[in-house]
Amino acid sequence: MELTLETLGLAESAQLLSLSAPGWGANLLRGLANSLKIAFGAFGFGVLIGLFGAYGKLYGGPVIRDLLAIYTTVIRAVPELVLILILYYVGTDLINKAAGAMGYGRIEISGVVAGIWVLGIVQGAYSTEVLRGAIKAVPPGQIEAARAFGMPPIMIMWRVTIPAMMSFATPGLANLWLIATKDTALLAIVGFSELTLETRQAASSTRAYFTFFLAAGGLYLMVTLCSGVVFGWIEKWARRGQPSLRGGRG
Amino acid sequence: MPTAASADPLPVSDTRAEAIQVEDLHKSFGTLEVLKGVSLNAKKGDVVAIIGGSGSGKSTMLRCINFLETPSSGKIVIDGEEVEMNADGSPANRRQIERIRTRLAMVFQQFNLWTHRTLLENVIEVPVHVLKVPRAKAIARAKELLERVGLSDKADAFPAFMSGGQQQRAAIARALAVDPNVMLFDEPTSALDPELVGEVLTVIRDLAAEGRTMLLVTHEMKFAREVANHVVYLFEGRIEEQGPPAEVFGNPQSARLKQFLSSVA
Numbered sequence A: 001m002e003l004t005l006e007t008l009g010l011a012e013s014a015q016l017l018s019l020s021a022p023g024w025g026a027n028l029l030r031g032l033a034n035s036l037k038i039a040f041g042a043f044g045f046g047v048l049i050g051l052f053g054a055y056g057k058l059y060g061g062p063v064i065r066d067l068l069a070i071y072t073t074v075i076r077a078v079p080e081l082v083l084i085l086i087l088y089y090v091g092t093d094l095i096n097k098a099a100g101a102m103g104y105g106r107i108e109i110s111g112v113v114a115g116i117w118v119l120g121i122v123q124g125a126y127s128t129e130v131l132r133g134a135i136k137a138v139p140p141g142q143i144e145a146a147r148a149f150g151m152p153p154i155m156i157m158w159r160v161t162i163p164a165m166m167s168f169a170t171p172g173l174a175n176l177w178l179i180a181t182k183d184t185a186l187l188a189i190v191g192f193s194e195l196t197l198e199t200r201q202a203a204s205s206t207r208a209y210f211t212f213f214l215a216a217g218g219l220y221l222m223v224t225l226c227s228g229v230v231f232g233w234i235e236k237w238a239r240r241g242q243p244s245l246r247g248g249r250g
Numbered sequence B: 001m002p003t004a005a006s007a008d009p010l011p012v013s014d015t016r017a018e019a020i021q022v023e024d025l026h027k028s029f030g031t032l033e034v035l036k037g038v039s040l041n042a043k044k045g046d047v048v049a050i051i052g053g054s055g056s057g058k059s060t061m062l063r064c065i066n067f068l069e070t071p072s073s074g075k076i077v078i079d080g081e082e083v084e085m086n087a088d089g090s091p092a093n094r095r096q097i098e099r100i101r102t103r104l105a106m107v108f109q110q111f112n113l114w115t116h117r118t119l120l121e122n123v124i125e126v127p128v129h130v131l132k133v134p135r136a137k138a139i140a141r142a143k144e145l146l147e148r149v150g151l152s153d154k155a156d157a158f159p160a161f162m163s164g165g166q167q168q169r170a171a172i173a174r175a176l177a178v179d180p181n182v183m184l185f186d187e188p189t190s191a192l193d194p195e196l197v198g199e200v201l202t203v204i205r206d207l208a209a210e211g212r213t214m215l216l217v218t219h220e221m222k223f224a225r226e227v228a229n230h231v232v233y234l235f236e237g238r239i240e241e242q243g244p245p246a247e248v249f250g251n252p253q254s255a256r257l258k259q260f261l262s263s264v265a
């Protein structure tokens, strides 16, 4: 008796989650794809900012260093939700003002681009600190040897500093990536249809809150698990050439 | 093994090309004056040993020659080409100093191999990326060099898995790969366990014998006497005494050198 009820309950959930209408599975997956797109873009944009930020903080002049200090302090001090609201509305407002000044009408800003820009700036502040620490952890002799053999600064950065710092940076960057995937949920507040918003819509239309939020949670968990595997590979690659910390097993 | 370079007595005036000329080199770190006017000449084929107590400025002098350290003042000429300097002593022309650095090769006390690259990758790195030698050619040459320093079976190993002696020999192969005009050695055996010193000295001895121009900072007095044709004794940032090894070691003039030699003996 109970067994049939349970089977029936599950059958109902399966129907709600099915990929074809009337199921909402396709909506959820579309939301997930959008979330991943933004997370990926924001993470990449953030690492790029972080690279410039870290080099600026380490080797820049006093003005650059002060500006970067303000950037990383403010971004890391203000709650992300507030930052997202500020950056999103200020950003779209500025772009529209600029467009208006140049004689264009209102511009419809793509949610993905806006999301990448907003989260990227947030991620950049954290990346700056992760990469700055990693660059500082590179033994100075490695860079000195490159200089002694006549490598120009940019080549030293690409061929020596960045590969050598990878092993120090990967754990921190892996964390940032996971934060990026979850921060995409905050974009629901500005009406961007990523996984969380799609889930909420599906849930409120069907009243099956538990089913849909559990499914969304499962999807986020899967992203995290897959990321763990990928970053495991990256870390292994980045640590090539270093004896295993565990000793004997590597 | 008989060595051509050390067997030759240094002629008083010879016609070999100048390899390195250092004139009135000064270097201060903040208020600490480390080099107080050092002048040094090395001709092609010379093996100059630089000796002196800890803190006397040996490393600083060597590092000023390739501008790893910015001299405070002075003049440095490599193969007849004067390094352009700003008023503050920094190299005025980045391209020039980078080009000159590729003709000097440095071997460090701590090896400083790139840890994320295999020994072979370390050796081909500068030829391929800085000197733009075709990769296949660089690899073939690197294999020869690794063979020469006795590491042909370790080409694909990473430095951290090698002994200090192996790492230093690889670092010497990396230096040879650029086909340098002058090799700069900064205490190449000081970081090594005593039983590994010999294998590195053997490689350096061979290089001296084939007429490589070298500046060698060392605490190995016996070795300096054997391979060098000129010895420079630094004391507190000045050259206190210099000359052929037989003179400097056999008949030291200054009291400080006498004391230094008896303290390291």
Ligand SMILES: Nc1ncnc2c1ncn2[C@@H]1O[C@H](COP(=O)(O)OP(=O)(O)OP(=O)(O)O)[C@@H](O)[C@H]1O
Binding pocket: B029, B032, B034, B052, B053, B054, B055, B056, B057, B058, B059, B060, B061
């Ligand atoms: N980057 C630096 N900043 C400040 N002081 C320095 C720096 N590098 C060297 N010195 C100082 O300069 C002096 C000479 O140092 P140097 O390394 O040239 O000595 P050395 O003759 O090579 O000694 P050792 O035999 O111990 O290697 C020392 O007093 C050292 O403390």
Ligand SMILES: [Mg+2]
Binding pocket: B058, B059, B060, B186, B187
């Ligand atoms: Mg030294």
